[in-house]
Amino acid sequence: MKYRTFGKLPFKPSALGFGCMRLPTLGKAAEVDEPQAIEMIRWAIDQGVNYIDTAYPYHDGNSERVVGKALAGGYRERAALATKMPIWMVHEHQDLDRLFEEQRARLGVDRIDYYLLHCLQKGSWPAMRMLGALEWLQERKSRGHIGEIGFSFHDHLDVFKEIVDGFDGWTFCQIQYNFLNVEVQAGTEGLRYAAERGLGVVVMEPLFGGALAHPPPPVQAVWDRASRRRSAVEWALHWLWSQPEVSLVLSGMSAPEQVRENVKAASDSEIGLLGEEENALVDEARRAYKALLAIPCTRCGYCLPCPHGVDIPTNFELYNDAAYFGGNVLTLNRNLYRGMPKAERASACENCGECEEKCPQQIPIREWLPRVHQKFS
Numbered sequence: 220m221k222y223r224t225f226g227k228l229p230f231k232p233s234a235l236g237f238g239c240m241r242l243p244t245l246g247k248a249a250e251v252d253e254p255q256a257i258e259m260i261r262w263a264i265d266q267g268v269n270y271i272d273t274a275y276p277y278h279d280g281n282s283e284r285v286v287g288k289a290l291a292g293g294y295r296e297r298a299a300l301a302t303k304m305p306i307w308m309v310h311e312h313q314d315l316d317r318l319f320e321e322q323r324a325r326l327g328v329d330r331i332d333y334y335l336l337h338c339l340q341k342g343s344w345p346a347m348r349m350l351g352a353l354e355w356l357q358e359r360k361s362r363g364h365i366g367e368i369g370f371s372f373h374d375h376l377d378v379f380k381e382i383v384d385g386f387d388g389w390t391f392c393q394i395q396y397n398f399l400n401v402e403v404q405a406g407t408e409g410l411r412y413a414a415e416r417g418l419g420v421v422v423m424e425p426l427f428g429g430a431l432a433h434p435p436p437p438v439q440a441v442w443d444r445a446s447r448r449r450s451a452v453e454w455a456l457h458w459l460w461s462q463p464e465v466s467l468v469l470s471g472m473s474a475p476e477q478v479r480e481n482v483k484a485a486s487d488s489e490i491g492l493l494g495e496e497e498n499a500l501v502d503e504a505r506r507a508y509k510a511l512l513a514i515p516c517t518r519c520g521y522c523l524p525c526p527h528g529v530d531i532p533t534n535f536e537l538y539n540d541a542a543y544f545g546g547n548v549l550t551l552n553r554n555l556y557r558g559m560p561k562a563e564r565a566s567a568c569e570n571c572g573e574c575e576e577k578c579p580q581q582i583p584i585r586e587w588l589p590r591v592h593q594k595f596s
């Protein structure tokens with residue numbers, strides 16, 4: 220296993236962390252295949268993985284329970300444990316204590332090493348401050364119940380920067396990042412912004428929820444041209460590990476062979492492993508994916524600002540990826556769409572047509588926006 224740096228903290232995280240949102244199941248998401256999941260988590264720790272990420276809602280609450288069992292019997296001391304406060308369930312200050320105690324009981328631990336506010340967004344960020352969540356986190360930290368304080372994030376870059384700068388207590392954050400999502404959410408700029416300010420940056424959805432593991436023929440053709448052979452998964456992961464700002468990459472792994480492949484890749488990983496030529500190939504793969512998408516939006520932003528506030532490029536990006544990849548990406552993007560402020564959603568379009576005059580791709584924006592809304596509603 221290779222180990223990396225984690226912002227300003229002395230902790231040296233393994234390049235690969237175990238994300239426990241996609242554990243093996245017996246069918247339904249809530250029915251975790253416990254023996255298999257426990258074996259996979261323990262095997263990963265035996266190979267040197269030292270960061271395990273879970274959260275209150277994963278597998279309808281059973282992820283935390285299974286992680287607790289996996290870490291019993293000596294494994295707790297060998298890996299850092301991360302979980303998250305489900306902030307959408309926090310309506311008053313007392314909810315923080317109630318949910319946290321429930322999590323400690325589920326996990327069977329006194330202390331959570333890395334504790335995050337789950338999915339902070341434009342609306343929930345001021346709400347959490349008003350409810351005193353930041354003081355509560357610091358108080359729990361001072362009592363030793365929490366090791367480090369962080370947040371996970373899926374909103375826009377400007378909101379990300381505001382949150383990074385808005386609290387001295389953060390020591391790390393968690394962002395969605397993969398070679399397709401360089402300009403979405405925090406993106407490459409957000410990754411660098413947080414790292415420059417001394418935060419450890421945990422990457423989630425490195426394979427875009429698994430979609431990048433199964434490249435369509437035009438993308439596979441790009442990988443086939445590489446002088447060094449790598450699987451699609453290895454390309455996606457090494458592209459991340461090559462970047463010094465990435466502290467660790469969380470992968471959700473649903474089968475033992477995936478753990479084996481990803482542990483092996485992590486052991487081969489290095490900062491700067493992909494040279495200029497290989498990074499250019501990844502850029503080509505990104506373009507090949509984008510060319511397959513329904514709306515030819517380049518995210519140039521010329522159509523903005525919409526006088527009614529619609530975030531046109533984000534709506535199109537969410538739609539394109541959901542329509543093309545389906546499955547996990549459709550679920551993820553539906554949630555993201557529903558989490559957007561109402562004024563920014565496709566449904567807020569007033570059909571004025573101003574944007575279409577400015578779009579260099581001549582996209583019939585007013586025809587597409589209702590379809591976007593229909594897809595996610």
Ligand SMILES: NC(=O)c1ccc[n+]([C@@H]2O[C@H](COP(=O)([O-])OP(=O)(O)OC[C@H]3O[C@@H](n4cnc5c(N)ncnc54)[C@H](OP(=O)(O)O)[C@@H]3O)[C@@H](O)[C@H]2O)c1
Nearest residue numbers: 238239240241371423424425426427428429432471473477
């Ligand atoms: N805080 C948040 O808001 C938030 C949001 C999302 C994720 N997360 C955390 O971040 C973790 C990582 O995100 P993610 O689970 O979306 O990661 P991901 O790596 O993008 O997707 C995981 C999926 O990729 C596929 N996969 C993984 N390794 C593979 C391999 N070697 N070969 C083929 N397929 C492979 C599997 O798909 P199949 O199961 O279809 O085979 C797996 O379920 C999560 O598990 C969770 O802990 C947090």
Ligand code: SF4
Nearest residue numbers: 525568569571572574
């Ligand atoms: S047509 Fe809709 S999206 Fe375009 S500028 Fe007008 S209100 Fe905004």
Ligand code: SF4
Nearest residue numbers: 516517519520522578
């Ligand atoms: S102007 Fe057109 S291509 Fe550019 S972001 Fe807007 S919709 Fe996309």
